Amino acid sequence: MVNWDLTVDPTSSIKNPTSTMEKTESILINGHRHLKYSGQSFSAEESLQRSKTFYAELNERRSVRTFSTEPVSKEVIDQLILAASTAPSGAHKQPWTFCAVSNAELKTQIRIAAEKEEQENYDGRMSERWRKDLEHLGTDEHKPFLEDAPWLIVVFKRAYEVDESGEKHNNYYVNESVGIACGMLISAIHNAGLVTLTHTPSPMNFLTGLLDRPANERAFLLLPVGYAAEPSYVPDIHRKTLEEVAAFYL
Ligand SMILES: Cc1cc2nc3c(=O)[nH]c(=O)nc-3n(C[C@H](O)[C@H](O)[C@H](O)COP(=O)(O)O)c2cc1C
Secondary structure, eight states: OOOOOEEEOTTTTOOOTTOSSOOOOEEEETTEEEEOOOOOOOOHHHHHHHHHHHHHHHHTOOOOOOBOOOOOOHHHHHHHHHHHTTSOOGGGOOOEEEEEEOOHHHHHHHHHHHHHHHHHIIIIISOHHHHHHHGGGTOOSOOTHHHHSSEEEEEEEESEEEOTTSOEEEOSSHHHHHHHHHHHHHHHHHHTTOEEOOBOOSSOTHHHHHTTOOTTEEEEEEEEEEOBOSSOOOOOOOOOOHHHHOOOOO
């Protein structure tokens, strides 16, 4: 049982500036301010309906590899990144940096460097088995979407932070945290009627240099963002059933 020291917070009327939820009530727990949670809840029936609707929406998401050059405003990208950055993270360190690139010259440099790595992968770095597993997706070393898509969001994980005195402090559960944030980013992109591709031009360290990132950041995923080219075709794949992906202990 947690031994909480509950005290009335003298600043209790302050609203949480990071959320639209009205949070006027707060207390101190072990000397730290806590806000009264006021999230939404629904009837059982409504919960079921909403979860069905949400699943149906997510089930429409597909990785698209052909992009229109139609522009997407920075305002939209701002919101997508903010949505991703609401993700939970180990000790709330938020160990991520989202680099959003629309600069055509930089996109070309990224394409050239990514295709060089991919060429080496397809020419021998990938196992025979891996190449076979990719065959049905129709992918190869050519990555025109890296120039066609109006935006590339390169997600960096922050392995550690450096304080004012220059001391390094490791972040916690970095891969888990950044993976969750990327999942939320991908969902936000889909929700906005845009498409993306989870791209991993392995190894990705060329992105550190091209984007001039600090030593504590490592490239994690590269997500082109934009509208699907007309027409676009996606592999005819099927998702596992509930029985295949879940085990229930009732
Ligand atoms: C971690 C990760 C890395 C991926 N890397 C690539 C990639 O480099 N190139 C690519 O074309 N697709 C890549 N994909 C996309 C997968 O091929 C795709 O998600 C999968 O085939 C399922 O298709 P769907 O996203 O349309 O459901 C990657 C997906 C994940 C999750």
